[in-house]
Amino acid sequence: MRSTRAVIVLPAAIQAGEPFEVRATVAHAMETGYRNDDAGTRLPRDLVRRFECRLDGELMFAADLFPAVSANPYVAFWMRLSQPGELSFVWRGDAGFEHRELRRITLS
Amino acid sequence: MKRRTLMAGLATWALLPQAQASEDAMRAAIRRWAGQDPPPGPLTLEMAELVENGNAVPVRVAAREPVLGLALFTPLNPEPEVIHVAFGPAIARPEFSTRMRLARSQRIVAVARAADGRCWQTGLDVIVTLAACVEP
Numbered sequence: 001m002r003s004t005r006a007v008i009v010l011p012a013a014i015q016a017g018e019p020f021e022v023r024a025t026v027a028h029a030m031e032t033g034y035r036n037d038d039a040g041t042r043l044p045r046d047l048v049r050r051f052e053c054r055l056d057g058e059l060m061f062a063a064d065l066f067p068a069v070s071a072n073p074y075v076a077f078w079m080r081l082s083q084p085g086e087l088s089f090v091w092r093g094d095a096g097f098e099h100r101e102l103r104r105i106t107l108s
Numbered sequence: 109m110k111r112r113t114l115m116a117g118l119a120t121w122a123l124l125p126q127a128q129a130s131e132d133a134m135r136a137a138i139r140r141w142a143g144q145d146p147p148p149g150p151l152t153l154e155m156a157e158l159v160e161n162g163n164a165v166p167v168r169v170a171a172r173e174p175v176l177g178l179a180l181f182t183p184l185n186p187e188p189e190v191i192h193v194a195f196g197p198a199i200a201r202p203e204f205s206t207r208m209r210l211a212r213s214q215r216i217v218a219v220a221r222a223a224d225g226r227c228w229q230t231g232l233d234v235i236v237t238l239a240a241c242v243e244p
Contacts, residue, residue: 019200019201020200032186032209034186055196055198058196058197058198059194059196060195060196060197060198060199061193061194061195061196061199061204062193062194062196063191063192063193063194063204063206064189064191064192065191066187066189066190066191067185067186067187067209068180068182068185068187068189068190068191068208068209069190069191069206069207069208069209070163070164070165070206070207070208070209070240071163071164073206073207074205074206074207075191075193075204075205075206076204076205076206077195077201077203077204077205078199078200078201078203079198079199079200080199080200081198
């Protein structure tokens with residue numbers, strides 16, 4: 001499998017019951033299948049198709065992505081936690097692409 | 109706007125990929141996601157209305173009441189769907205942000221779906237000077 005990289009940005013301190021923004025990006029070309037290389041050969045489609053964020057296993061945010069999403073797909077959303085928990089992130093796509101991240105959330 | 113930027117935009121326009129969605133294809137895609145033709149409703153769709161580079165355009169969609177999901181559609185990119193989003197119980201606000209490609213100037217549409225089955229939509233006209241999809 002290709003080695004991949006993702007960036008997840010969370011506030012430095014998260015308070016119980018207070019909304020906070022989660023920003024997630026994964027390094028991926030999101031090749032649309034509509035572009036040609038310099039020799040005129042069509043570049044095959046290679047997309048991230050699905051992003052999920054779970055809190056202790058329960059699905060909290062899901063996104064189906066299409067070719068119109070830019071390279072290095074970025075999504076941001078707002079969460080609110082009443083108790084500490086573990087956020088798991090997964091990106092899945094063409095050619096068996098999969099990238100996972102875990103973030104333990106402690107509340108202050 | 110600089111003349112060179114404008115010329116580059118027009119040159120790119122002429123090289124548009126043959127595949128292109130349409131208003132009809134977009135309406136069909138919205139119907140598939142929403143199960144209906146949603147009426148206009150209160151929904152925030154934030155995006156720069158004049159975009160120099162269509163490769164990565166920040167966009168934010170926000171509902172003003174709790175919803176199950178939000179989605180973005182485009183009539184003039186090669187395909188009508190952009191992103192479909194679904195929310196779980198720990199989501200604090202019915203909104204999301206992303207970055208999208210714009211193949212040309214067009215009217216982007218956001219649709220919301222509530223738990224009781226109601227759906228509504230809003231649109232935003234965006235002008236693109238340098239399009240996406242054909243750029244290396």
